[in-house]
């Protein structure tokens with residue numbers, strides 16, 4: 233089958249590549265000419281484990297092409313995916329300008345009966361607006377399917393090739409069959425394809441992200457209370473997660489959720505709910521807790537140095553919002569670094585893959601270490617902000633010898649507190665006794 237994917241970001245590139253891996257011919261289209269040129273040379277625009285190999289193989293087999301020529305790609309394809317960005321606008325709504333532009337382009341260049349699949353995360357009702365827009369520009373028959381994506385950055389290829397579920401929103405039986413055929417290679421182990429209407433599919437994506445964010449804010453709130461009452465969140469966490477009704481995942485205390493999805497999707501969901509005159513009280517609280525949580529680690533440093541931060545040196549381990557990605561969008565590290573700089577703290581950072589992106593944001597206002605130890609020289613405090621595996625078992629003796637003041641503020645609770653203290657550090661995690 234010939235498939236067109238509009239947008240070669242995390243979702244579009246993984247979607248297009250994985251469909252080509254299952255034997256389809258995929259035209260990946262982007263409006264960013266530099267990106268397309270680099271992709272054709274096999275250079276990926278972001279770090280995602282395992283993706284470079286798949287892109288190279290399918291480029292080589294000529295099942296995967298990258299182009300800016302949307303008319304040709306749209307005209308040749310039986311299925312067209314919209315996988316463009318839906319960032320947050322200044323009012324907290326999802327900004328749909330890229331989706332609508334893509335829909336207009338599709339409408340202009342359709343040549344035959346086609347299935348249009350909305351993969352981008354879009355507010356309820358967007359499928360109707362996309363349908364209207366395409367219809368305005370095209371006389372050809374088409375069907376719009378809502379097929380939200382649930383992949384996680386850092387594990388995107390695995391998630392796409394073995395999805396826990398696929399959600400298909402359409403009421404057209406023929407389209408359901410086509411979509412099932414497309415996803416069949418990925419659900420051979422029996423994971424479900426959930427068929428529903430477009431509106432439910434659209435809202436399902438937001439419901440999932442809002443619930444996951446709720447788990448994070450909930451455990452963070454418990455961690456903060458644990459600190460106040462002298463309890464230990466690690467033990468509380470164990471007591472909670474051994475209850476199968478609660479589950480084990482997404483219950484790690486930390487410095488708040490970030491990334492390109494949760495923050496904007498939570499805002500967009502709240503905006504939708506307000507629009508329907510039904511403000512979401514739980515979701516609003518989740519967002520408030522998260523904003524405060526991003527400040528927590530800085531406040532610990534502020535308290536330790538009794539407000540005298542001017543002229544101090546901070547080392548940061550980890551910039552990306554989670555391990556295995558170089559994505560810095562809404563990462564807690566950005567909030568922490570901004571606070572440190574505002575208070576006159578010289579800041580040196582290290583991250584295995586995200587330093588290039590950080591230099592685009594902070595330019596020469598921060599320093600970059602070549603290794604994790606490199607940025608510790610003369611540091612007064614070490615902030616651990618991303619739980620990269622390489623930070624988990626460091627040489628504490630060496631850390632101590634490099635730092636000027638042995639203070640570790642562990643935003644991911646990756647160290648054993650008593651061990652760190654034995655090495656002579658002042659140590660604070662999140663919600664620990």
Ligand SMILES: NC(=O)c1ccc[n+]([C@@H]2O[C@H](COP(=O)([O-])OP(=O)(O)OC[C@H]3O[C@@H](n4cnc5c(N)ncnc54)[C@H](O)[C@@H]3O)[C@@H](O)[C@H]2O)c1
Nearest residue numbers: 238239240241242243262263316317318330334352353381
């Ligand atoms: N990143 C994730 O982990 C993730 C997971 C699930 C769902 N989503 C959702 O998927 C969507 C895409 O997210 P992303 O992270 O891949 O975005 P992204 O910002 O990384 O990439 C979007 C790409 O679309 C391109 N684009 C914009 N308009 C275009 C057009 N008219 N034609 C062709 N290309 C166009 C941009 O140049 C860019 O390369 C969003 O709605 C997001 O919420 C993202």
